[in-house]
Amino acid sequence: MPQQPPTTDNRIDATQLSGLELAMDGSSFALQGADCSGNSWSLNLPSACLQQLILTLPNLAVKAMRAQHHDDSLRIVYPAHTVAVELASDHQTFILTLRTEDGFHVSFGLSATQCETIGDSPRRAQLMSKDLSQPS
Structure with a gap:
């Protein structure tokens, strides 16, 4: 219920x-x-509530979309217009910022290992795509 x-x-x-x-x-x-x-x-x-909203609304939006369409595989995908990687002031964390054409942006703190994983993702996806398209 x-x-x-x-x-x-x-x-x-x-x-x-x-x-x-x-x-x-x-x-x-x-x-x-x-x-x-x-x-x-x-x-x-109070502006302190902004952090709660920023972290809560994307998950709520996905849950609403999945419930409306009865499809748990759906995701909200934003086309990235620009991608920037910067070194944080601690000289160990990389800041990855993804920005859409309309100005929406989000930044993530990544380790060097995580950056390497992202950098290798297109090659791995291409290999998986080839494996899936070949007849068994």
Whole structure:
């Protein structure tokens, strides 16, 4: 049985997200939208909540897409427009930044071994592709 959200007197059944606003000092942000009656709403949160949202929303989006399409193999894939690798200030960690054409970007800290694995991935994928396409 699907789990029902907790009931609350302040529940907003939003139909759209219409804006995002960051406080001038960066201490808080607001999500703005409209509810099913056309009324505007605003949810103000401390900026410390951004990290939670950044880490939670991608997984939630994948779960929603998989549930809607009844397909657990689906993934959200963004085409990379640019790829950058930099050496971090500790001189041991490599920072891999992937950026889409519209400016979305994410950075990961990698070890040298992880970078080597990524660098070898196209060759390994090509070998696997050849193995799969050859008749047994």
